[in-house]
Amino acid sequence: MDESTLRNYFRKAIGVAPGASRKELKLCRDKRAQRWRSMLAAPGSEQTAEGQEAAKLAEQRLAITNTAYDCLSNADKFREFQAKLAAGEAELPDLDSLLSSLDSEHKPVAPRVLAKRQAQLQEKMERIVTLVTESVQKAGHDEALKLTQGKLPDADQFYDAVYKAAVTAGNKTSAEEIASLNNGKIELDETFKSDLDSLVIDQSEIIAHKEYDRLEDRAAMSAPTPAMPRFVALTLTLIIMGLVVSVCFYGATSSPTPNVAPAVPTPAAQNPADVSGRATEMAPAPVPGIANSVFNRSTFGPPSSPTAITPPVVPVPVQPAVTPVPADGAAPVATSPVNTAPGPAPAVSAAEANQAELTGAAAPAGPAPDARVAVAAGLVANAGNAGMAGLPASDTKPGAKAYRTALDAGMKGAFADSVNGFRQAYAEGHLGEALYNEGVILGVQGRYDEALAAYNKLLSDHPAFAQALYNRALTHQLLALAAWNAKKVPQWRSNLNQALASYDLALKADPRLSQGYFNRGIVHYQLGQKDEAYSDFARADSLLPKFMPAAAYNRDVVGLALKKGNAAPAQPAPACPLGPVGPAGPP
Numbered sequence: 001m002d003e004s005t006l007r008n009y010f011r012k013a014i015g016v017a018p019g020a021s022r023k024e025l026k027l028c029r030d031k032r033a034q035r036w037r038s039m040l041a042a043p044g045s046e047q048t049a050e051g052q053e054a055a056k057l058a059e060q061r062l063a064i065t066n067t068a069y070d071c072l073s074n075a076d077k078f079r080e081f082q083a084k085l086a087a088g089e090a091e092l093p094d095l096d097s098l099l100s101s102l103d104s105e106h107k108p109v110a111p112r113v114l115a116k117r118q119a120q121l122q123e124k125m126e127r128i129v130t131l132v133t134e135s136v137q138k139a140g141h142d143e144a145l146k147l148t149q150g151k152l153p154d155a156d157q158f159y160d161a162v163y164k165a166a167v168t169a170g171n172k173t174s175a176e177e178i179a180s181l182n183n184g185k186i187e188l189d190e191t192f193k194s195d196l197d198s199l200v201i202d203q204s205e206i207i208a209h210k211e212y213d214r215l216e217d218r219a220a221m222s223a224p225t226p227a228m229p230r231f232v233a234l235t236l237t238l239i240i241m242g243l244v245v246s247v248c249f250y251g252a253t254s255s256p257t258p259n260v261a262p263a264v265p266t267p268a269a270q271n272p273a274d275v276s277g278r279a280t281e282m283a284p285a286p287v288p289g290i291a292n293s294v295f296n297r298s299t300f301g302p303p304s305s306p307t308a309i310t311p312p313v314v315p316v317p318v319q320p321a322v323t324p325v326p327a328d329g330a331a332p333v334a335t336s337p338v339n340t341a342p343g344p345a346p347a348v349s350a351a352e353a354n355q356a357e358l359t360g361a362a363a364p365a366g367p368a369p370d371a372r373v374a375v376a377a378g379l380v381a382n383a384g385n386a387g388m389a390g391l392p393a394s395d396t397k398p399g400a401k402a403y404r405t406a407l408d409a410g411m412k413g414a415f416a417d418s419v420n421g422f423r424q425a426y427a428e429g430h431l432g433e434a435l436y437n438e439g440v441i442l443g444v445q446g447r448y449d450e451a452l453a454a455y456n457k458l459l460s461d462h463p464a465f466a467q468a469l470y471n472r473a474l475t476h477q478l479l480a481l482a483a484w485n486a487k488k489v490p491q492w493r494s495n496l497n498q499a500l501a502s503y504d505l506a507l508k509a510d511p512r513l514s515q516g517y518f519n520r521g522i523v524h525y526q527l528g529q530k531d532e533a534y535s536d537f538a539r540a541d542s543l544l545p546k547f548m549p550a551a552a553y554n555r556d557v558v559g560l561a562l563k564k565g566n567a568a569p570a571q572p573a574p575a576c577p578l579g580p581v582g583p584a585g586p587p
């Protein structure tokens with residue numbers, strides 16, 4: 001064995017790097033020797049054959065450790081041992097077997113690296129939740145559409161079939177996504193898998209009930225009207241004919257009167273057109289769900305945060321214009337002229353954020369539109385809530401630990417603990433993201449007045465927080481729907497006007513918030529402002545044409561009512577859009 005190979009052997013035997021000093025050699029020798037002595041002196045080890053073998057191996061390890069130290073620290077001893085080795089008077093044991101029982105020395109993972117891994121895992125979990133929810137909703141809707149072609153099915157059998165199809169699709173997507181993570185050697189805890197199973201069941205029930213309600217509405221509206229008895233019909237006909245003859249006789253015998261221009265009927269007095277072409281189908285009320293609020297972190301829209309509320313530098317959009325209808329009859333293309341000079345989007349002040357609530361609530365009342373228009377029948381329902389804010393960048397700042405605990409509780413569905421935790425985080429560190437997440441959780445629970453209070457408190461300090469303005473507007477839309485169902489038209493109109501004012505501010509803070517244009521279009525439509533609704537849907541479609549098919553669908557539905565030459569939208573109707581992505585966590 002040459003000198004270089006022998007020296008490398010000795011260095012590995014005592015665990016020292018090349019070029020080590022005499023002091024480093026001694027420290028490494030002592031550390032390694034202490035390890036072998038602990039094995040040598042194990043009490044009772046000499047009483048068994050295995051113990052005797054272990055003690056013998058420990059003695060051999062101790063001897064080679066001392067020899068390695070002597071040879072590396074003394075050149076004469078090194079040459080002497082090398083000569084014995086060449087003459088066959090000494091031998092070296094296998095190094096791998098000698099060092100096999102040493103514990104591997106791993107450096108602890110840095111906190112920043114660990115946080116990054118956890119964030120990546122959280123993102124993958126949220127993606128699974130979003131995919132599972134989408135697959136459940138699509139499968140349930142497709143099954144309902146298939147079953148209602150032609151003759152209407154039995155209601156109970158219809159519900160069971162839709163529920164079964166939704167559960168099957170959700171479980172399949174869940175298994176595929178979990179398997180793909182396992183192939184990437186990413187393990188998910190059993191709690192998340194259990195929550196995923198519960199999510200599939202909950203979302204399947206929601207879509208089954210929703211389609212069941214639509215089936216009942218369709219059956220009720222398609223029920224035949226009972227025929228009028230012949231005697232009653234004949235009597236009414238004679239009465240009407242008599243009245244007509246009397247009016248004609250009076251007009252012929254009375255003095256002529258000056259001509260008066262006929263009164264032009266107001267839009268409210270006109271019968272609204274059936275914009276959907278589906279007179280037997282009512283649009284379902286938007287159901288706030290866990291996938292569209294707490295877990296949702298989609299790719300729609302840029303994130304914002306109260307810690308960095310300056311909007312991105314984007315061109316300032318103006319009112320969209322519509323090009324003429326092409327010769328081939330295709331739907332008109334919505335264009336959005338913009339100011340070509342780049343500059344920051346206009347900021348939103350605290351006074352504007354507060355005034356939006358007051359002005360909307362005190363807006364003048366007007367005539368209520370037709371019921372189908374008031375609930376936006378025929379249109380795809382609202383985009384969901386903006387998602388929750390992310391993890392804090394550091395746990396050392398006040399309120400950060402309480403915030404992280406509350407976020408974890410919200411992800412697991414422990415909403416009461418989550419709300420209390422976010423309130424504690426805000427009290428300790430005045431974290432605006434904590435107020436925002438509190439509003440999201442309260443909205444998921446249906447506690448809309450409390451959610452509005454949280455958003456208003458946040459916007460008084462951070463008025464340009466686009467996601468908070470968006471969620472406040474959506475909350476008013478849900479309150480408007482409840483007011484309409486309770487036949488409280490003034491409250492219905494007030495909440496819609498407040499929603500409209502908040503959507504205006506959200507789009508002022510973030511002009512590329514496509515879900516804001518989409519939801520504002522529904523508000524305009526419910527208020528009878530169909531031209532504004534058409535422009536908003538066209539704008540939303542131009543921002544995200546591939547990811548928001550519902551915007552193009554609603555644009556074409558409204559375009560048919562306005563006789564803009566739009567083609568009939570394709571069937572079935574697409575699913576509701578996802579809400580905007582949540583903002584970043586506290587810094």
